[in-house]
Amino acid sequence: MRSKHDETEAETFPVTKTEEDWRAALTPEAFRVLRQHGTERPGTSPLNAEKRAGTFTCAGCGTPLFDAATKFESGCGWPSFFAPLEGAVATQLDTSHMMRRIEVHCAQCGGHLGHVFPDGPQPTGLRFCMNGVAMGFAPEEA
Numbered sequence: 001m002r003s004k005h006d007e008t009e010a011e012t013f014p015v016t017k018t019e020e021d022w023r024a025a026l027t028p029e030a031f032r033v034l035r036q037h038g039t040e041r042p043g044t045s046p047l048n049a050e051k052r053a054g055t056f057t058c059a060g061c062g063t064p065l066f067d068a069a070t071k072f073e074s075g076c077g078w079p080s081f082f083a084p085l086e087g088a089v090a091t092q093l094d095t096s097h098m099m100r101r102i103e104v105h106c107a108q109c110g111g112h113l114g115h116v117f118p119d120g121p122q123p124t125g126l127r128f129c130m131n132g133v134a135m136g137f138a139p140e141e142a
Ligand SMILES: [Zn+2]
Pocket: 058, 059, 060, 061, 062, 063, 106, 107, 108, 109, 110, 111
């Protein structure tokens, strides 16, 4: 995973839209999470229970983000993964809510996905705690 802790608002992305266009393209809840750094209520995403082989994608731009093989049951109420696809996501330090967390966003469109914590399973020891509403799921062709 590449780290971009030094870059903040100046970071630019291959996929860019105006706020108005994002609002038109996304559901209200996806807009709130992806574009306004919102968090969905835990346990509400149907993707929590998704167990099929396939690929989790960015709800904003469709970029593949996580292979279902890296998903695990963390019990935290959000879809969790131990590793993203190569180059799919970027991170930055998030000091909001009186916490120091590592924010995770789509490397293509900058959409906020969730946070990553150092308490995941091997082989990475990382837990990518993602908002389900910020993602789509494409099942593997049988
Ligand atoms: Zn995206």
